[in-house]
Amino acid sequence: MKVLTFDIEDWFHILDNPSTKGEKEWGNFESRLGRNLDLILNLLDKKKLKATFFCVGWIAIKHPNEINKIIKSGHEIGSHTHMHQLVYEQGEKKFNEDLKLSLDVLESITGVKVKSFRAPGFSMTKETPWAFEALMKNGIEFDSSVFPAARAHGGFSNFGSAVPSVIECKGMRLKEFPINTHKILGKDIIFSGGGYFRLLPYPLIKTLTKKSDYVMTYFHPRDFDAHQPMVPGLNYMRRFKSYYGLAKTENKLNQFVHDFEFIDISTANSQIDWGNTKIITL
Numbered sequence: 001m002k003v004l005t006f007d008i009e010d011w012f013h014i015l016d017n018p019s020t021k022g023e024k025e026w027g028n029f030e031s032r033l034g035r036n037l038d039l040i041l042n043l044l045d046k047k048k049l050k051a052t053f054f055c056v057g058w059i060a061i062k063h064p065n066e067i068n069k070i071i072k073s074g075h076e077i078g079s080h081t082h083m084h085q086l087v088y089e090q091g092e093k094k095f096n097e098d099l100k101l102s103l104d105v106l107e108s109i110t111g112v113k114v115k116s117f118r119a120p121g122f123s124m125t126k127e128t129p130w131a132f133e134a135l136m137k138n139g140i141e142f143d144s145s146v147f148p149a150a151r152a153h154g155g156f157s158n159f160g161s162a163v164p165s166v167i168e169c170k171g172m173r174l175k176e177f178p179i180n181t182h183k184i185l186g187k188d189i190i191f192s193g194g195g196y197f198r199l200l201p202y203p204l205i206k207t208l209t210k211k212s213d214y215v216m217t218y219f220h221p222r223d224f225d226a227h228q229p230m231v232p233g234l235n236y237m238r239r240f241k242s243y244y245g246l247a248k249t250e251n252k253l254n255q256f257v258h259d260f261e262f263i264d265i266s267t268a269n270s271q272i273d274w275g276n277t278k279i280i281t282l
Helices: 033-047 057-062 064-072 092-110 129-137 194-199 202-211 236-243 246-259 265-270
Strands: 005-008 052-055 076-079 165-169 172-176 182-184 187-189 279-281
Touching: 005 033, 005 064, 033 064, 033 246, 052 057, 052 064, 057 064, 057 092, 064 076, 064 092, 076 092, 076 265, 092 129, 129 165, 129 172, 194 246, 202 246
Parallel strands: 005 052, 052 076, 165 279
Antiparallel strands: 165 172, 182 187
16 A cells, blocks of 8 residues: 655745744745646646645645645645644644644635644654544544654654554544654664655665555655755754755656555545554553
């Protein structure tokens, strides 16, 4: 099972960086979303593929036409929060408000219930059970926020095997589609999206994908924009992570979707025997 997803945010939605912290700072940058989104949609249309698009609510307000392009192309819309902030920094009250606002905005555009969610930076962890609870209370059925390895934004290293699972909290259940990993020399390696996809050579990505029964991708419009400006304030490592390999990513994605069959989250849900998946109790 290979699942194709995109996080719809702009090139300046960089976490943990003062110059791109919030709406006040975002006003200093010109949007590059349109060109990059068109590239993605044209490729998917050419390959006759459907994907899940996790959209930032703030983006939907600023660029409703871009969200409508996704809908008209027949893709699934999910929430990527409203203000693209780290969940564990928001806290329970602010996260609940932010989630509800994102759902209201996206559903007013799509006309249908939003059922899927992904947290910015995969920032839902074992320390934020209230965030999973909020998703369930607000009608979210599918989550893809678990990064089952250690990372700068927390991660969920004790989640266990990176396969579709059920999260149970206060009698409610949520279907979780975590980011997949592959063990190399005893370490969990991520390869199917973001900076990892840009950093690793394609032959290795192809090999690891072939060996994986379950793959959850996660791409951003900025991943395919080699000419985007440099975000101010990033240290050397952050610049490397954010900009390395941009010139080659479009070709790599073209090859990726040529070599493998991909589906969206709703289709993946219909193919899983949820009664025999592991249960994570929070």
